Amino acid sequence: MNERESGGPGHDVSGHDVSDGYDYVVVGGGTAGCVLAARLTEDPDCRVCVIEGGPSDVGDENVLRLRNWINLLESAYDYGYTTTEQPRGNSHIVHSRARVLGGCSSHNTLISFLPFPEDLDEWVGMGCAGWDPVTVLPYRRRLQNTIVPVGEADRNPIAKDFVTAAAEALHVPVIEDFNRRPFPDGAGFFSLSYDPATNHRSSASVAYLHPVLDRPNLTLKLETWAHQLLPAADGRLTQVRVRYADGSTGTVRAERELLLCAGAVDTPRLLLLSGIGPANQLRALGIDVRADLPGVGENLLDHPESVIIWETHGPLPPNSAMDSDAGLFVRRDTTQPRPDLMFHFYQVPFTVNTERLGYPTPPYGVCMTPNVPRARSTGRLWLRSADPAEHPALDFRYFTDPDGHDERTIVEGLRLAREVAGTAPLRDWLRREIAPGPGIRSDEGLSEYGRRAAHTVYHPAGTCRMGAADDPLAVVDPLLRLRGQDGVRIVDASVFPTMPSINPMVTVLLAAERAADLITGRPGPTPEGSER
Numbered sequence: 001m002n003e004r005e006s007g008g009p010g011h012d013v014s015g016h017d018v019s020d021g022y023d024y025v026v027v028g029g030g031t032a033g034c035v036l037a038a039r040l041t042e043d044p045d046c047r048v049c050v051i052e053g054g055p056s057d058v059g060d061e062n063v064l065r066l067r068n069w070i071n072l073l074e075s076a077y078d079y080g081y082t083t084t085e086q087p088r089g090n091s092h093i094v095h096s097r098a099r100v101l102g103g104c105s106s107h108n109t110l111i112s113f114l115p116f117p118e119d120l121d122e123w124v125g126m127g128c129a130g131w132d133p134v135t136v137l138p139y140r141r142r143l144q145n146t147i148v149p150v151g152e153a154d155r156n157p158i159a160k161d162f163v164t165a166a167a168e169a170l171h172v173p174v175i176e177d178f179n180r181r182p183f184p185d186g187a188g189f190f191s192l193s194y195d196p197a198t199n200h201r202s203s204a205s206v207a208y209l210h211p212v213l214d215r216p217n218l219t220l221k222l223e224t225w226a227h228q229l230l231p232a233a234d235g236r237l238t239q240v241r242v243r244y245a246d247g248s249t250g251t252v253r254a255e256r257e258l259l260l261c262a263g264a265v266d267t268p269r270l271l272l273l274s275g276i277g278p279a280n281q282l283r284a285l286g287i288d289v290r291a292d293l294p295g296v297g298e299n300l301l302d303h304p305e306s307v308i309i310w311e312t313h314g315p316l317p318p319n320s321a322m323d324s325d326a327g328l329f330v331r332r333d334t335t336q337p338r339p340d341l342m343f344h345f346y347q348v349p350f351t352v353n354t355e356r357l358g359y360p361t362p363p364y365g366v367c368m369t370p371n372v373p374r375a376r377s378t379g380r381l382w383l384r385s386a387d388p389a390e391h392p393a394l395d396f397r398y399f400t401d402p403d404g405h406d407e408r409t410i411v412e413g414l415r416l417a418r419e420v421a422g423t424a425p426l427r428d429w430l431r432r433e434i435a436p437g438p439g440i441r442s443d444e445g446l447s448e449y450g451r452r453a454a455h456t457v458y459h460p461a462g463t464c465r466m467g468a469a470d471d472p473l474a475v476v477d478p479l480l481r482l483r484g485q486d487g488v489r490i491v492d493a494s495v496f497p498t499m500p501s502i503n504p505m506v507t508v509l510l511a512a513e514r515a516a517d518l519i520t521g522r523p524g525p526t527p528e529g530s531e532r
């Protein structure tokens with residue numbers, strides 16, 4: 001498997017990879033990469049190579065068992081990116097990104113929401129023709145993941161009581177299936193990509209790759225790190241330099257296209273290391289500029305959240321799918337059709353950020369994590385050096401939007417969380433509020449606490465955004481082709497021009513399904529009038 005290079009950078013080399021080549025080389029066997037690899041190898045004559053930095057998930061119960069997700073954070077399955085100093089937020093957030101086949105769909109919580117039609121309308125408004133809801137949402141019928149509402153046996157009594165209390169306190173409906181139709185607000189158990197009988201993931205890897213691993217036209221190169229894109233002899237950018245697990249290096253060539261699916265941190269990182277990005281930044285690091293694309297690494301999006309924690313009167317019943325099985329959507333701006341505040345309810349106390357601020361960890365507890373569905377603060381990512389091993393800098397610029405929308409959303413979220421907690425039947429489980437504590441009630445106090453205890457919902461996106469030809473920060477066109485370079489497309493969360501209001505994994509899956517059609521020319525699914 002580990003072919004050694006026999007030529008220099010920028011030239012064809014005579015190793016196995018380059019002489020044989022593949023039709024498509026998928027860089028990153030993550031959420032989007034698994035979809036593409038499975039779809040493209042449906043044609044037995046199409047040879048596909050997947051380069052994945054992490055190990056296989058096949059037979060690995062650590063990964064496959066959904067409820068173990070929290071133990072994968074900051075483990076050997078995690079690249080563990082950090083942030084730059086966040087003057088108005090929390091500088092200590094670790095941005096977990098999965099290092100395993102299936103990518104983040106192999107270590108996330110698999111909450112599965114379709115994007116709202118208006119989320120996709122926004123993309124069209126940003127110049128992304130062809131990404132309208134009528135075209136994109138019917139791809140839900142192509143998704144191979146098993147997406148189901150949390151199973152009855154996994155519905156913990158306290159989570160049920162949270163749903164009842166939230167609906168009662170905030171006058172929102174209880175929603176049985178969040179994916180049935182668009183909703184302005186509501187409380188309920190989430191839909192998850194999992195098997196309720198076994199608690200096994202229905203990740204992109206499980207759903208798309210496991211069934212086709214024996215296809216002779218599919219090659220997986222695991223624990224293999226892509227660190228530079230190179231042109232082939234014809235000038236097309238279709239070669240990629242890789243480092244194998246044993247430290248040897250090689251070059252892998254795509255005869256048709258390179259498909260970058262390394263995610264919202266590593267796809268722009270790879271482009272920058274290949275001399276594609278803001279020219280001044282690259283020159284300052286001594287990297288030869290191949291293309292001045294100012295948008296690479298810009299538009300770093302996320303869903304920021306905060307946390308409010310209660311101690312419970314005693315231990316909770318143990319059943320759960322993944323400890324955050326229910327949630328709440330609130331629409332504060334009633335002129336809008338979509339919610340503008342979301343909560344996850346955790347039946348465990350999530351104290352990683354509050355402990356650092358000096359709050360105690362209760363023996364038994366729960367928390368709510370209000371988040372900002374369409375945050376207005378955007379950040380950027382850049383290389384710290386030309387060393388491919390050094391992590392890039394991630395500056396999310398949390399809570400810096402000039403009109404204070406993001407901070408206000410968190411403050412109002414903390415207040416609404418207290419209303420829910422004060423409502424029966426949830427109220428009867430709770431002994432006392434641990435963080436921020438009942439003494440903190442002013443807007444200023446709640447904002448200060450909410451921002452310092454803030455976390456991420458782990459949804460970075462947008463760093464190679466898709467856009468029209470006249471968008472100076474667009475990195476790919478609406479066909480996902482890298483601007484100004486022949487032979488490369490990007491298919492992952494980095495192409496999102498704006499953040500969908502919901503947890504984004506299904507949007508990544510839909511985008512990858514659509515990308516497979518864009519690549520092969522296969523027609524998309526027929527539109528339906530009432531998709532969802």
Ligand SMILES: Cc1cc2nc3c(=O)[nH]c(=O)nc-3n(C[C@H](O)[C@H](O)[C@H](O)COP(=O)(O)OP(=O)(O)OC[C@H]3O[C@@H](n4cnc5c(N)ncnc54)[C@H](O)[C@@H]3O)c2cc1C
Pocket residue numbers: 027028029030031032033051052053054096097098099100101102103104105107108109110111112113224225226227261262263264266267270457458459460491492493494502503504505506508
């Ligand atoms: C802890 C956590 C919880 C989350 N929970 C949810 C949730 O419940 N619901 C939801 O909708 N979203 C959730 N998300 C977000 C969601 O999982 C991601 O947005 C989505 O999976 C991203 O898909 P992707 O294809 O863009 O990237 P990824 O799935 O991250 O795939 C990137 C792949 O590329 C590989 N790679 C990266 N760089 C290289 C390189 N240079 N060479 C070779 N391989 C490389 C990585 O190993 C990885 O496998 C969560 C994320 C995390 C981290």
